[in-house]
Amino acid sequence: MKKDAHTEDLMTNLPNLSNAYASDLLPSKDGKDLTKCFLLQVVNILLHYIEKTFDVKSKILDFHHPHQLLEGLDGFDLELSDHPEPLEQLLVDCTDTLKYGVKTGHPRYFNQLSSGLDVIGLAGEWLTATANTNMFTYEIAPVFTVMETVLLKKMCDIIGWGETEADGIFSPGGSISNLYGILVARYKKYPEIKTKGMTSLPCIILFVSEQGHYSVKKAAAILGIGTDHVIEVKCDERGKMIPAELEKNILQAKRKGQTPFCVAATAGSTVFGAFDPLHDIADICKVHRLWMHVDAAWGGGLLLSRNHSYKLSGIERADSVTWNPHKLMGVPLQCSAVLVREKGLLAACNQMRARYLFQPDKLYNVDYDTGDKAIQCGRHVDSFKLWLMWKAKGTYGFEAQINRYMELAKYLYKVLKKKDNFKLVFDAEPEFTNVCFWYFPPRLKHIPKGFERDQELHKIAPKIKAQMIEEGTALISYQPCGDRVNFFRMVFSNPATRQADVDYLLDEIQRLGKDL
Amino acid sequence: MKKDAHTEDLMTNLPNLSNAYASDLLPSKDGKDLTKCFLLQVVNILLHYIEKTFDVKSKILDFHHPHQLLEGLDGFDLELSDHPEPLEQLLVDCTDTLKYGVKTGHPRYFNQLSSGLDVIGLAGEWLTATANTNMFTYEIAPVFTVMETVLLKKMCDIIGWGETEADGIFSPGGSISNLYGILVARYKKYPEIKTKGMTSLPCIILFVSEQGHYSVKKAAAILGIGTDHVIEVKCDERGKMIPAELEKNILQAKRKGQTPFCVAATAGSTVFGAFDPLHDIADICKVHRLWMHVDAAWGGGLLLSRNHSYKLSGIERADSVTWNPHKLMGVPLQCSAVLVREKGLLAACNQMRARYLFQPDKLYNVDYDTGDKAIQCGRHVDSFKLWLMWKAKGTYGFEAQINRYMELAKYLYKVLKKKDNFKLVFDAEPEFTNVCFWYFPPRLKHIPKGFERDQELHKIAPKIKAQMIEEGTALISYQPCGDRVNFFRMVFSNPATRQADVDYLLDEIQRLGKDL
Incomplete structure (x- = not known):
């Protein structure tokens, strides 16, 4: 594959983006180099974010309340104005948008049925956006x-x-x-x-x-x-x-x-x-x-x-x-x-x-x-990214990925079964990648089964989750269901998740919950 | 803005993508450089496409029939297989996908109410896809x-x-x-x-x-x-x-x-x-x-x-x-x-x-x-790209762009009024950027107004459009409406369009239609 000399040159001799504006980009006359440079700078920000996403040591999120975002954080001002901002500021805004967001591809993001960041799918989305049809x-x-x-x-x-x-x-x-x-x-x-x-x-x-x-x-x-x-x-x-x-x-x-x-x-x-x-x-x-x-x-x-x-x-x-x-x-x-x-x-x-x-x-x-x-x-256009991923993985590639999720669910089930302070919602091998369970802080073990204990247990998962969000260490979902009080729902659909992340999650729940 | 030495280095010493696969990318261990390299290669393809999109001399599309695409064109095979393709092949597939597509941001693409390729909006979509939430x-x-x-x-x-x-x-x-x-x-x-x-x-x-x-x-x-x-x-x-x-x-x-x-x-x-x-x-x-x-x-x-x-x-x-x-x-x-x-x-x-x-x-x-x-x-997430564009342009930037479309519509109206072989559907200044008109090939001028002429006129726009698609020179919409037979609908919402493109369109319609 040939290297692109012009791109290299652009990356070395960057135009000044602090007094350039959207109106200077293509289709503006002579906007070609500026456009390329601006988009490459955006891509640099994105590549950096992708790297962080997969880095288990990075935080999943840096939590702030809605009113804090609305009021503006360190120059991240969400208000819309009549006048344009320079391109340089837009790059800062892009960085801030990612900084205050949630890394849904992080190995310890288990919050939704949709999780993970597939690099091929991402490339597919970038192309789809560029084709814009x-x-x-x-x-x-x-x-x-x-x-x-x-x-x-x-x-x-x-x-x-x-x-x-x-x-x-x-x-x-x-x-x-x-x-x-x-x-x-x-x-x-x-x-x-x-x-x-x-x-x-x-x-x-x-x-x-x-x-x-x-x-x-x-x-x-x-x-x-x-x-x-x-x-x-x-x-x-x-x-x-x-x-x-x-x-x-x-x-x-x-x-x-x-x-x-x-x-x-x-x-x-x-x-x-x-x-x-x-x-x-x-x-x-x-x-x-x-x-x-x-x-x-x-x-x-x-x-x-x-x-x-x-x-x-x-x-x-x-x-x-x-x-x-x-x-x-x-x-x-x-x-x-x-x-x-x-x-x-x-x-x-x-x-x-x-x-x-x-x-x-x-x-x-x-x-x-x-x-x-x-x-x-x-x-x-939602077809292209799936098509490209299918080409990239083949049906067998999807299969391998999905089988691994099933293995992880089985692993979690087995670990939970052995742990004293966790209780499975169903005591049977999972049929799918969902594994539902309660965590019992030591204090609750002394309360006999019944309404009073359930009332207390109901508050545990939300409290642990709130702490997790504040610390940004992992994200997992919880809910009540029928007459079952709030329990955690673990789910595997994130290709970045490894067994060690499952172990980490349980440790983290214990750490945050043991004194509740 | 600092240059990114690592990116430069990656672009100079490209890993071999012909025997690398999706499974080698992040979150795979040691997948970091390969991921960066692959995505940068995709971005190179996209940047090249963006450049072509705004180049008035490039074709808007390279038309092929559905069965041709289904059968496969020069190694562009749409069928899905059980086995994965190497990353190198995916890059070729990306190039081909764009090659056989339609450049909706081309200055002479007037086919739909949504047209144009906004670079800031594009950056917004790329970020949205990367955040994938x-x-x-x-x-x-x-x-x-x-x-x-x-x-x-x-x-x-x-x-x-x-x-x-x-x-x-x-x-x-x-x-x-x-x-x-x-x-x-x-x-x-x-x-x-x-x-x-x-x-x-x-x-x-x-x-x-x-x-x-x-x-x-x-x-x-x-x-x-x-x-x-x-x-x-x-x-x-x-x-x-x-x-x-x-x-x-x-x-x-x-x-x-x-x-x-x-x-x-x-x-x-x-x-x-x-x-x-x-x-x-x-x-x-x-x-x-x-x-x-x-x-x-x-x-x-x-x-x-x-x-x-x-x-x-x-x-x-x-x-x-x-x-x-x-x-x-x-x-x-x-x-x-x-x-x-x-x-x-x-x-x-x-x-x-x-x-x-x-x-x-x-x-x-x-x-x-x-x-x-x-x-x-x-x-x-559909909010971010709009938010970023609003930051980039300010309300006044949108205003200026929209006013320009209105000017172009007025220009087209004035030109059409003067032309003998075109006829406006309404003979009044446009209130919006839509301008509707018929083209009359010389042959039709000799047929008196009435059913017979209308029947012939009805076939003109589809024939001209079919030629335009085959040649890929411009794209404009047509339709019948009520008792009006097929007429062209020009519409301005493409920031790349200039007066010269409007002139070109009318010349092109004449060129393709004069012998019909």
């Missing part, structure tokens, strides 16, 4: 729309829809993907809804497990179905939907004169990482002729692991699936897909055939103008 | 959520809501922002909808001009209102909603026993750039107690121009506004905001209070956990 038509995004087609086909094949001509679209996140699934389910049963609305409809009912994601209820509110018409089906101890309960709920609804139309099963629940029994649910959907949507936003990635994909067995019988590569597969945010088994439904449901955008009289095959399938008009 | 909570996006608050406040102030405590949120695009507006309008009138759904409701009716964006109808389909219940109000010759027609339509609906609830006015229509008379519409909304939403996705930026903002006069009386900084303000895609005058409505309408995410027992003011206002859960 829009997914509505092939005309202006030829490569990206075809890449989306290739990716959707691959994902449908992996689900097990290889035989049929399936369909799908990338959306701005799992909640929107779930909304798509339910929207299409409703359209399939009542196509007249698109024009006539819901007023003339019977009361339609949607089922989801009590551990399902809240976006299903949110979608029901948005779509005009109403959250009262989302029935939360009881789960077993591990957080899986109980098929007999689903059946019971369906029959109950029917007896009330309501019309069940869709079950939203969960493959990888947010808190427990539970997989609903998809085959049993598919059987019930078949009998009652209900649409089966699977929210595999979190669990979808597990399909890439030959060891673990059986946990989603039955997903091939779903009518639609949500799958977020920005979660387990580590693709930078946002990257979510909704996949629909019946080709043409998405388009029929959503298309409006705007003549200013989807002209039929183009020079190419307008089937590739996929934008009218979307509930959006303009649509961000 | 999620807008749902302050906890993991402290700086970005506060920046969003600052930006929304600024935008509300500019709209003229300075006195009230207004609200808003960034969304993945104008269609979703319009959906938010209508969703909140419905919630305000019928809060019980959230739980009970629409089945128990009267037939509710929504009004939009016949030139309004199709996303309003799309939203009606999604929300369960139904497209039949979107009344398209007639426009005057310039494409503005006629208030008397709106009033008539409202009364008609009421007579039919329907319940009007919302008017979606347009400030800057997609094709003609028309501004609905907002004060007149606000008066009607007041009388009939209707929610007034203004779709200013395209026109909102004009509020920043002291010369032209009067065209949106009355917007301060709206209940909600869509405003896309990714259009006239040139922010990279995606950047769209919905603004709501009544604080608290967005949250009341959308929140589900998921306990795993929006814990009330945090150490900071959880009012800054704004995610539950959204219809999304995970949400891409």
Whole structure:
């Protein structure tokens, strides 16, 4: 690979950025060198940040309260003015923005299902931003729309829809993907809804497990179905939907004169990482002729692991699936897909055939103008970074990464089992990378099990987390669930995390919690 | 500014990327230098592309058909494999992706309302991608959520809501922002909808001009209102909603026993750039107690121009506004905001209070956990690039840029008026940067006005456009509208465009069209 003499020269003889402004950059005449220099300076800041991100000794965050940021910190002034700032100041602002932010790629960042910083995905995002185009038509995004087609086909094949001509679209996140699934389910049963609305409809009912994601209820509110018409089906101890309960709920609804139309099963629940029994649910959907949507936003990635994909067995019988590569597969945010088994439904449901955008009289095959399938008009390019990562890792690379997360979860489970002052929420080997547990400070061990102890235990996780945030040493999530008081939810989706970081986390929880 | 010796050294002694893989990059042990080198190589490719983008002599695109891309071009293979590709190949793939794409920042790219490549916005996107976080909570996006608050406040102030405590949120695009507006309008009138759904409701009716964006109808389909219940109000010759027609339509609906609830006015229509008379519409909304939403996705930026903002006069009386900084303000895609005058409505309408995410027992003011206002859960950071651009340009910088677009539109209008073989769709000075016109090849001049000529004229724009795409010299949009056959829509939102490019476009249309 040749070295770039001009770049080197630029880095050596830097133009003065303290009296240069945005208006001096390209497309300004003679803005070429300044543009290059400015962007390279930004990249230097970013490279430095990337290095720090992966450095286990660096802090994850330097916490400040909202009012402190609003008031301004050491010259980091968030207020917007009428007049421009010089480029030099913008570089300082970039540095400060990162300084006061959270390093979501840090090896000890376990706070969300999306974590880690994939270098290839990052490169993909940088290129996407530079290409700055829009997914509505092939005309202006030829490569990206075809890449989306290739990716959707691959994902449908992996689900097990290889035989049929399936369909799908990338959306701005799992909640929107779930909304798509339910929207299409409703359209399939009542196509007249698109024009006539819901007023003339019977009361339609949607089922989801009590551990399902809240976006299903949110979608029901948005779509005009109403959250009262989302029935939360009881789960077993591990957080899986109980098929007999689903059946019971369906029959109950029917007896009330309501019309069940869709079950939203969960493959990888947010808190427990539970997989609903998809085959049993598919059987019930078949009998009652209900649409089966699977929210595999979190669990979808597990399909890439030959060891673990059986946990989603039955997903091939779903009518639609949500799958977020920005979660387990580590693709930078946002990257979510909704996949629909019946080709043409998405388009029929959503298309409006705007003549200013989807002209039929183009020079190419307008089937590739996929934008009218979307509930959006303009649509961000989310396909490229995933495509590039797939090229870079291969399916087996994703598999290896995901298998490692599963190993780490098993390791954490084993360590926790042995520790006296920790207690697992389920005393069974984890099915997914979620591991839920309580920490008991010594003081609590003397209080007998019961309401009083629970009240105290409930305050422990928030206090430890608050300390962690203040010190910036690790980030982990907690929540109450049902009658279980606040517990920690550990989750593995960060490629930087090693066993030592797991050990560190437990030590840190003890250090911060032992005197509470 | 100090030069970075290590970077220089890396650029001089490049590691071999032909037998290095993604798995060798960070977080791999010893992956630091390789990561830096790889990313710098990617940046080199991007810098080269940026340079070409602004070079008027470069082609806008190198057109290929979808099947050609799918089959693979000169080693550019889109298929995904089980095995990884070396980093060297990924760099080639990046180059090819850009090679076969469309340069949306090229001075002669006029195809969409979003065009141009803003270098500061680009830097903002690169940083956003590197920070790779999620807008749902302050906890993991402290700086970005506060920046969003600052930006929304600024935008509300500019709209003229300075006195009230207004609200808003960034969304993945104008269609979703319009959906938010209508969703909140419905919630305000019928809060019980959230739980009970629409089945128990009267037939509710929504009004939009016949030139309004199709996303309003799309939203009606999604929300369960139904497209039949979107009344398209007639426009005057310039494409503005006629208030008397709106009033008539409202009364008609009421007579039919329907319940009007919302008017979606347009400030800057997609094709003609028309501004609905907002004060007149606000008066009607007041009388009939209707929610007034203004779709200013395209026109909102004009509020920043002291010369032209009067065209949106009355917007301060709206209940909600869509405003896309990714259009006239040139922010990279995606950047769209919905603004709501009544604080608290967005949250009341959308929140589900998921306990795993929006814990009330945090150490900071959880009012800054704004995610539950959204219809999304995970949400891409769209605030930073706009914030950085505002810092870089100041409000006056945006103003100057936008005023220049207006000047260019006026220039084009004047030139077209003088040209014999072009005909303006409206023979009046443009109110916005849209300028619509037909080109008449000499052959058509001899055919008398009427059906036959129109049939021929209808084919001209698509043929010229197809040629432009094949040659890659310029990109401009066309469409039919009502009883007007296919015409070109020129639009200015690209900071790289100069008068000479406008002249070039007209010459090019003549060159490609004269023998048709």
